[in-house]
Amino acid sequence: MLYAPTTAADKRIALRAGLASGELQLFPGAFNPLSAKLIQQKGMHGVYISGAVLSADLGLPDIGLTTLTEVAGRSQQIARMTDLPSIVDADTGFGEPMNVARTIQTLEDAGVAGMHLEDQVNPKRCGHLDGKQVVDLDTALKRIKAAVEARRDPNFLIMARTDARGVDGLQAAVDRAKALVDAGADAIFPEAMASLEEFAAVRAAVDVPILANMTEFGKSELFTTRQLADVGLNLVIFPVSLLRLAMGAAERGLDTITREGSLTSLLPEMQTRARLYEVLDYEAYNTFDSGVFNFSLDRHFGAQ
Known part of the structure; x- marks a missing residue:
């Protein structure tokens, strides 16, 4: 009744255990708190909170217009309704490294189990649109280091997303993923991979969990969960799927x-x-x- 009894701390422990289990973790995107409850009832492993969905929910395009306050507030509303761990899209961290640090602590307070932080320039673009740009490596690493330094709960998952594949090619994405892990990222989100072989290349390069984004109408083919598991991926999100079905x-x-x-x-x-x-x-x-x-x-x- 009311909110889920499982604490944020326990959800974070569960997220890390799931990622280490060897079983592909299924995280559909919740477009509101009610859909998060349904995701749990249908036996999924977790809930994803998409920046694109939060923007669309406000009637805005996914081009970096949402604020930390809006994202944290909606994330709290969603996360507290389910016993499952939630991962939220934190875009570019809402500013410079100190802003990134504040973002981490604000999202911890919102009760989510983890977040991902990307290496696009600000204002960002949807990862499956043309014309996006990434920041230089030093700036990308500073964002992750600031996030790791600010984290108070060591189990809060800090995931690094790189959009380098769509800008500079696969090798650039692989190199950046390795550097982001060295900077302290707990997991890697390689955006807009074009094939299973590209996912496999990232898998071979890093020893942390890897996320696959199976968003419809994007740059990536919609691989099955079996295909993704077979190349060693740990987590798959369906970020906008339920919103698209509902709309x-x-x-x-x-x-x-x-x-x-x-x-x-x-x-x-x-x-x-x-x-x-x-x-x-x-x-x-x-x-x-x-x-x-x-x-x-x-x-x-x-x-x-």
């Missing part, structure tokens, strides 16, 4: 209202009221209400 359904619903005058024909595709109440655990709230607030008028007022 696609919403568009069809609006079109149906215009065309048919009601949504009767789409009732079989809707989540029922009963299922929504099940996801929200209405029964637990009802039990709580009955135990705490139930009373008898006769007991208080006798026969008056």
Whole structure:
């Protein structure tokens, strides 16, 4: 009832254990707290909080317009609703190294289990758009070092994302991944890999967990979880998938209202009221209400 009982500290321990388990960790992207509850109920390993989704939720494009306050606030709302560990997209850290340090501690306070920090210039671009640029290596390393230095919980996961593949090619991405690990990154997110062989090249270069981004309509082919596991990857995110599915359904619903005058024909595709109440655990709230607030008028007022 209310928020998940598992503490942020325990979620961080669980995240690291999952990454070390040898089993590919599945982290679908939650577009709101309710979808995070559904992700848990469907047996996934964790919840991903996408910068692109947070931007879209505000009606904005994913070009670095969101603020730390917005990202941390929404992350807290999502993370506290699930016992699963959450990883959040922290873009470029919202400023210079000192800002990165503040970002880390703010996200720790928000209750997430980890975050990733990228090496794009600010303002950033979606990793699957053309025209993005990366900062020089020294700047990228300073961001990671600042994050590691600021971290208070040693189990809070600091992941380095590199967009170098789409700017300077695979070898540049591999070289940068190795340098980011040397700077203290706990895991690597190589963005926009073009093939399984490219993922395998990064896997061979570093000995920390590696994340695969299986976002639709992007630069990467949509590899199966089996294919990703077979090349030794540790975690896969589906960052915008649930939002795309939901928005696609919403568009069809609006079109149906215009065309048919009601949504009767789409009732079989809707989540029922009963299922929504099940996801929200209405029964637990009802039990709580009955135990705490139930009373008898006769007991208080006798026969008056």
